[in-house]
Amino acid sequence: MNKKNLHTIFLSLAAFLTLILLIITPIWWTTGGLEEFKTWYPDWGILVWIIKWIFILISITSGLYLLSLLHKPVRENTFLFFLFVALSWRIGEQHPFSRIPMYHSFPEHAYVFYLEDQNNLLIPFKTISRLHAAEMSHLYYSALKNRNISYGKGREDSLVNYYHIGLEVFENIDWYSEEDKVGLKLKRKLLITQNDKLIEEEKILYEKSLE
Numbered sequence: 001m002n003k004k005n006l007h008t009i010f011l012s013l014a015a016f017l018t019l020i021l022l023i024i025t026p027i028w029w030t031t032g033g034l035e036e037f038k039t040w041y042p043d044w045g046i047l048v049w050i051i052k053w054i055f056i057l058i059s060i061t062s063g064l065y066l067l068s069l070l071h072k073p074v075r076e077n078t079f080l081f082f083l084f085v086a087l088s089w090r091i092g093e094q095h096p097f098s099r100i101p102m103y104h105s106f107p108e109h110a111y112v113f114y115l116e117d118q119n120n121l122l123i124p125f126k127t128i129s130r131l132h133a134a135e136m137s138h139l140y141y142s143a144l145k146n147r148n149i150s151y152g153k154g155r156e157d158s159l160v161n162y163y164h165i166g167l168e169v170f171e172n173i174d175w176y177s178e179e180d181k182v183g184l185k186l187k188r189k190l191l192i193t194q195n196d197k198l199i200e201e202e203k204i205l206y207e208k209s210l211e
Contacts, residue, residue, distance in 0.1 A: 030056075109153045111137055112189040113205075128180040131173050140188070140205075143168045154190045154201060166206025184208050 030052070037052075038045035113136035115123040125133045143165045144151045166186055175181050185208075190201040 107152075108193050110191045111140065112191065113137065113140065114187055114189070116185045116187060118183050118185075123184065125173075129173050129175045136169070136173075139169045139172050140165070143172075153192060157203070162203070162205055166204075170206040170208065181208050 032040070032049075032052075034046065034049050037049040041048050113133070115125065115128075117123055125131055125136070141151065144156055144160070146168075147160075147165075149156050149159050170181070170186050173181070185204055186206045188203050188205050190203070192199045192201070
């Protein structure tokens, strides 16, 4: 076995092992900067960061060298294949690269849910509940699905008794205490695009009386 073959085998193994290491590490670690590494590894941050980049450079250099040994048509197709795999793995299910409709396209409508007190002042969800504001839509949709009611663009408004829907959604919020929800109004704002205009419609889903 001549030196050229040994060289090729070594670079192949180096590229393979380095790619495996990069694939199994979290994306936040691979893309982390020097300051972040200093925070994660107070005593070894700079050294670990340098080692990470050594692995990345070995992987890139080895991969480019191995591609250079292939015939041009094969080299180009192989490069595009690995580029596609790498991008697909790193991007994952992110907008707009997703097979899930709600993540790969923008709908013509959107719902916004929020709380107000008796003075119509906004009350952040996080101050009185363990529920994130973004989770409100899931509670709303679940309440409609439980009653086999289709929704979207406000078409459910003519089919729904909002007292029962609003009550179910309101009571399913993970409140810090029962006192926190007294006197609050749960509102839903519908945003629709029509003829390049944004239309807003507001509705009170439920109001918890002061009594």
